Amino acid sequence: MTIxxxxxxxxxxxxxxxxxxxxxxxxxxDQNSPENMNAYLERAFNLKQxxxxxxxxxxxxxxxxxxxxxxxxLKVNTNEAQSEVMGDGxxxxxxxxxxxxxxxxxxxxxxxxKAIEIAMESNKEKIWLGVWEKNENAIAFYKxxxxxxxxxxxxxxGNEEQIDFIMTKTLK
Numbered sequence: 001m002t003i004x005x006x007x008x009x010x011x012x013x014x015x016x017x018x019x020x021x022x023x024x025x026x027x028x029x030d031q032n033s034p035e036n037m038n039a040y041l042e043r044a045f046n047l048k049q050x051x052x053x054x055x056x057x058x059x060x061x062x063x064x065x066x067x068x069x070x071x072x073x074l075k076v077n078t079n080e081a082q083s084e085v086m087g088d089g090x091x092x093x094x095x096x097x098x099x100x101x102x103x104x105x106x107x108x109x110x111x112x113x114k115a116i117e118i119a120m121e122s123n124k125e126k127i128w129l130g131v132w133e134k135n136e137n138a139i140a141f142y143k144x145x146x147x148x149x150x151x152x153x154x155x156x157x158g159n160e161e162q163i164d165f166i167m168t169k170t171l172k
Contacts, residue, residue, distance in 0.1 A: 002068065003107065005114055008061035013051055016061060019073055020045045023097035028157070031134060036158025056081050062114060064098070064107050072098035074111040076118055084153055084166065089125035091118065096129075112145070116171065125172045130155065130164035142167050 008016055021041055029037055043049070053059050058081035062074045075095040077083070082092040093115045098107045119127045130153055131138045147167040155164045 002066070003110055004065040004068075005110065006063050006065065008054065008063055008073070010051070010054065012061075012063065013047060013054065015063070015070060016054070016073065017045055017047055017050055019063075019070055019097070019099065020050070020095070023072065023099055026100050027097065027135075028132075032157050032160070036160050039158035040156075058082075059094075060118070062111065064111055066102050066105060066107060070099075071102035071105075072096075072107050072111060074114060076115050078122065078124070083130065084128075086126075086128060091115065091122065091124045091127045093127060093129040108141070109145075116169075119171055126168050126170050128166060128168040130166055133163045133165055139165065139167070142169075145169070 024041065024045070025037065053075070054061060058079040059075060059077050063070045064072045064074070073095065074093070077092040077094050078090075079088065082090065083094060084092070086092065093112070096108060096111050096115070098105075098111075115127060128150070129142070129147070131142060132155065133139075133152075147169045149165045150168040151166040152163050153166055155162045
């Protein structure tokens with residue numbers, strides 16, 4: 001099994017857009033209206049928005065490759081790029097997605113370990129993420145590896161307000 005992680009750069013913009021739309025759509029389309037899904041996908045994953053995020057020095061994107069194919073990606077944020085004010089001692093995992101056909105190969109854990117490695121190298125005290133309250137599989141996965149729910153925040157899918165659990169893992 002060949003797994004490789006590679007940091008994304010400007011040349012990866014189109015691939016990043018494609019995998020972002022594919023994985024988000026596959027994960028959430030069955031629980032949301034087509035109108036709200038389309039509104040979110042157009043706002044969050046248009047090329048201009050992704051280029052802005054990719055060029056932010058406080059955000060990093062990584063692709064995970066499985067047998068030389070892009071199988072998923074990770075986005076982490078520090079400092080002001082975090083979607084909630086968590087302070088200098090925190091790193092946010094904003095996105096961690098694996099294509100459907102590559103799930104159940106441990107790639108999510110590989111990306112999660114990459115986020116922890118980045119946090120440790122940056123002397124962060126904790127990592128955190130937001131996960132939809134209805135995404136029971138993800139919540140169970142995060143709890144199993146030591147995350148605890150520490151709050152909630154609103155996430156807007158089109159015009160619908162949804163609740164994300166904020167889950168945190170202490171590193172130090």
